[in-house]
Amino acid sequence: MNVNDYISSGIVESYVLGLADEAERAEFERMCAAHDEVRAARDAFELSLERQAQADAALPPHHVKSKLFAELSIALAATPEQELNETKNGLNDPKKGFNVSGEEFNDVGQGVNASPERGAKVVSGTGWVKYLAAASVLLLVASTVLNFYLFRQYQDYSERYSSLLSSQTQLANNNRALQTSLDNYQKTMGFLKDPNTSVIKMAGNLVPKNGSPEPSSLATIYWNKSSSEVYLLVNALPKPASDKQYQLWAIVGGKPVSAGVFDMDQADAMLKMANIPNAEAFAVTLEKYGGSETPQGAMYVLGTT
Amino acid sequence: MGTTITYTEHQLVSLLKQRDNKAFEYLYDNYSGALYNIVMQILNDVDLSNDVLQEVFVNIWRKIESYDSIKGRLFTWMLNITRNAAIDVLRSKSYQNSQKNQSISEQSEFDIGGKTSQLNVDNIGVRKVLEKLKVEQRVLIELAYFKGYTHEEIAEIESIPLGTVKTRIRSALIQLREHLK
Numbered sequence: 001m002n003v004n005d006y007i008s009s010g011i012v013e014s015y016v017l018g019l020a021d022e023a024e025r026a027e028f029e030r031m032c033a034a035h036d037e038v039r040a041a042r043d044a045f046e047l048s049l050e051r052q053a054q055a056d057a058a059l060p061p062h063h064v065k066s067k068l069f070a071e072l073s074i075a076l077a078a079t080p081e082q083e084l085n086e087t088k089n090g091l092n093d094p095k096k097g098f099n100v101s102g103e104e105f106n107d108v109g110q111g112v113n114a115s116p117e118r119g120a121k122v123v124s125g126t127g128w129v130k131y132l133a134a135a136s137v138l139l140l141v142a143s144t145v146l147n148f149y150l151f152r153q154y155q156d157y158s159e160r161y162s163s164l165l166s167s168q169t170q171l172a173n174n175n176r177a178l179q180t181s182l183d184n185y186q187k188t189m190g191f192l193k194d195p196n197t198s199v200i201k202m203a204g205n206l207v208p209k210n211g212s213p214e215p216s217s218l219a220t221i222y223w224n225k226s227s228s229e230v231y232l233l234v235n236a237l238p239k240p241a242s243d244k245q246y247q248l249w250a251i252v253g254g255k256p257v258s259a260g261v262f263d264m265d266q267a268d269a270m271l272k273m274a275n276i277p278n279a280e281a282f283a284v285t286l287e288k289y290g291g292s293e294t295p296q297g298a299m300y301v302l303g304t305t
Numbered sequence: 306m307g308t309t310i311t312y313t314e315h316q317l318v319s320l321l322k323q324r325d326n327k328a329f330e331y332l333y334d335n336y337s338g339a340l341y342n343i344v345m346q347i348l349n350d351v352d353l354s355n356d357v358l359q360e361v362f363v364n365i366w367r368k369i370e371s372y373d374s375i376k377g378r379l380f381t382w383m384l385n386i387t388r389n390a391a392i393d394v395l396r397s398k399s400y401q402n403s404q405k406n407q408s409i410s411e412q413s414e415f416d417i418g419g420k421t422s423q424l425n426v427d428n429i430g431v432r433k434v435l436e437k438l439k440v441e442q443r444v445l446i447e448l449a450y451f452k453g454y455t456h457e458e459i460a461e462i463e464s465i466p467l468g469t470v471k472t473r474i475r476s477a478l479i480q481l482r483e484h485l486k
Contacts, residue, residue: 010475013482016377018385019449019474021456029376042377048485050339050380056433057338058345060358065333068359072366074326 006031007041016045188231188270196226202282202303213286214238217300221248221282228275230259237300239264240286247287249295250279261291279305314379321369333362336380340387347391347451348400357394361387392453434484442477449474 014020015028031038191197200221204212218235232248240246245263249256259274259282281304286297312320312331320328340361344354364386372382394400435443448454448462456474460467 008479010478013478014475016381017450017478018388019478033375045482045485046378046381048482049384050378052434052485053339053342053380053384056342058342059338060341060355061351064355064359065337068333068362069330071359071363072329074329 003031003035003037007038012038012041012045016042016049191224191229191231192222194224194226197222197224198305200282200303200305202284202301204301206302206304207283207299208302212300213298214300217284219284219301219303221303222270223276223279223282223305225277228277230273230276231270232262232273233270234262234264237264237284243289244286244297245289245291246284246300247291247295247297248273249283249285250276251281251283252276252279254280256283256295258291258293261287281305315374318369318372318374318379321366329366332365336383337362339380340383343384343387344391347388347395353394353400354391357390358387361390364390388450388453396453434481437484438477438480442473442480445470445474446477446481 011020011024011028015025020028028038032042033039200223202219202221204215204217207215214237217237219237220233220235222231222233223229230248230250237246245261247261248259250259251257257276257279259276262271262273281302283295283299283302285295285299287295288297310327310331312328317328317332321332337358341354341358344357344361345351348354348357361383365383368386372379376382435446438446444463445459448459449456454462456467456470460470463470465473
């Protein structure tokens with residue numbers, strides 16, 4: 001393996017991030033010693049990793065530092081936070097405060113001897129101001145952090161809310177579509193189950209005289225005499241030319257009455273035709289597109305009621 | 306108020322080896338944030354992370370003699386100490402027990418985001434860059450880097466051949482480097 005292939009094999013990152021095994025580590029250290037390019041690649045990755053980590057650094061709580069340095073017995077350089085803590089300790093001990101002021105009254109009588117102590121108290125007075133200032137800054141920082149955090153959460157929730165909303169809308173639409181088609185089916189079922197609905201088979205071989213151009217043609221009429229509703233189901237009819245349409249006729253008193261034209265593209269559904277209160281027979285003829293006043297074309301199927 | 310001192314890495318290391326307190330404080334002030342992040346990313350628990358960070362700096366102070374600049378930068382050395390310490394805690398019995406009460410989904414290895422209760426740790430460091438990887442690569446880096454599983458363990462957990470684990474991790478790492486640039 002040449003050096004460049006070795007460098008771009010991922011071993012550099014694997015080594016630096018501590019994911020390489022013992023053998024890989026040993027080999028990598030040998031390669032680093034032998035090839036400046038390998039070492040340079042490692043340095044570059046380490047540096048970018050460190051930069052990224054530093055850019056994202058968030059300070060740990062201050063007490064971690066004080067505990068750590070106490071454990072190692074290292075004196076910390078005085079920091080504003082420390083003074084703050086000391087002031088806070090004083091605050092937490094109200095007895096101290098009372099004693100001090102008691103002494104102060106006594107000191108008045110003692111005159112000159114008291115003045116060094118009084119000087120000390122002035123210093124502790126400015127400490128209070130510092131404490132207040134530091135506390136308000138801390139409060140501001142804390143509230144900024146909290147605001148940021150809450151804002152992020154808010155963003156997250158509002159994103160989730162709008163995505164839920166859109167999926168809910170879509171579901172509702174689907175539901176409506178399903179409901180509509182279910183309603184249709186239920187209506188059809190109700191119609192079919194109605195005892196007043198009769199079924200009339202219309203067949204090509206029932207057509208008299210010249211017969212049907214397609215003797216195997218078949219269609220079914222579902223006719224409810226009490227409501228006059230007529231449904232047509234096409235079982236088998238040849239596909240008409242594009243300038244022609246089939247037309248359904250009811251034969252009433254020996255005369256054809258149009259029950260409407262129909263297209264073949266919904267031929268597998270029950271087609272609602274015109275209402276027919278009375279008929280001896282039903283027939284389908286092929287007519288010019290749009291239908292005719294009286295049947296002109298060939299009769300394809302016929303069925304008597 | 307202290308004066309601001311900056312050291313080169315070489316100066317810092319040699320001062321640390323001489324047990325210079327100021328240098329150690331400088332080290333803490335400059336690196337504790339970055340190292341704290343990595344602990345938080347692994348443990349996602351403020352109290353535990355505080356303890357681990359303290360332990361890490363105690364170890365850095367005590368083991369600085371064993372740091373060898375030939376093998377890499379000081380930060381890399383500290384990062385690996387930190388990651389190992391956090392993973393030791395992660396894989397310890399007591400941590401596992403404390404996590405048992407949480408739901409299965411929070412324990413799942415596919416929980417890439419890592420449910421966060423205290424801080425949002427998804428958007429920092431290596432994890433932020435992870436978002437840019439393919440899911441199957443991200444899972445492997447998550448298991449290897451943030452959970453400390455060996456390649457053999459990962460092969461078993463994910464039911465994929467050991468060789469595939471290795472190549473996928475390597476190719477994920479190469480992409481990570483590109484994204485870190």
